[in-house]
Ligand SMILES: Nc1ncnc2c1ncn2[C@@H]1O[C@H](COP(=O)(O)OP(=O)(O)O)[C@@H](O)[C@H]1O
């Protein structure tokens with residue numbers, strides 16, 4: 001699923017390169033990073049019936065950052081991601097995405113069962129009116145990037161859960177997003193498959209440089225994947241910690257048993273505990 005910021009969204013003053021005529025994006029920054037930047041200022045979202053999902057959230061994510069949004073179930077993480085995607089509007093505050101090209105990966109792969117892998121991955125380009133030859137070529141490239149080249153003619157029922165999620169990832173990548181939003185995408189998978197997909201996602205991020213916001217309630221997944229983890233309190237979601245994950249850019253399965261990884265998860269665990277999660 002793809003969306004971009006609605007034109008009516010409030011446009012607060014931004015510290016990031018802006019596309020407005022008053023403050024054009026520096027060409028050098030544009031060429032160095034493929035990501036988008038995200039800024040939330042004083043964001044509140046309350047639903048009918050009195051549920052306040054998010055309150056007073058401030059967040060700044062720079063070009064090409066990989067940020068984990070970590071918090072207990074029901075705290076408001078999905079609500080926050082939907083606001084960033086432009087699928088929902090805040091009641092107070094402002095949400096700003098500079099750089100466009102947003103793609104969303106949900107926990108459920110949401111594939112069309114009657115379509116092949118290739119046809120599922122090509123769907124966003126089809127909806128955008130891209131001609132068949134071009135969209136199929138782009139879809140094949142995205143399918144190769146997630147290692148599913150041999151399965152492009154199969155239908156979803158013929159795939160494992162992990163493969164279905166890789167198709168969902170390819171369908172997001174086919175649009176070459178500058179901001180990739182993932183909402184607990186691997187949570188329903190077995191642990192080994194989840195670890196493999198974590199590695200694949202990190203490799204794709206290193207290769208393509210898009211900005212990534214990854215929602216999870218898993219401390220170890222947040223530590224393994226992200227450069228930076230933002231910890232939210234239980235509902236309404238408030239930021240209780242914003243910590244760098246200093247594990248280097250190149251990470252592999254071996255790091256999961258290292259002391260540095262244990263320290264990183266400890267920091268996140270303590271922050272979650274303090275948040276009353
Ligand atoms: N459209 C909605 N209408 C009413 N309540 C909602 C809606 N969406 C989410 N909520 C409520 O907002 C709270 C936060 O939900 P959510 O953002 O899905 O949490 P999380 O993703 O962290 O588990 C929950 O109590 C949920 O029931």
Ligand SMILES: [Mg+2]
Nearest residue numbers: 077078079183
């Ligand atoms: Mg959720």
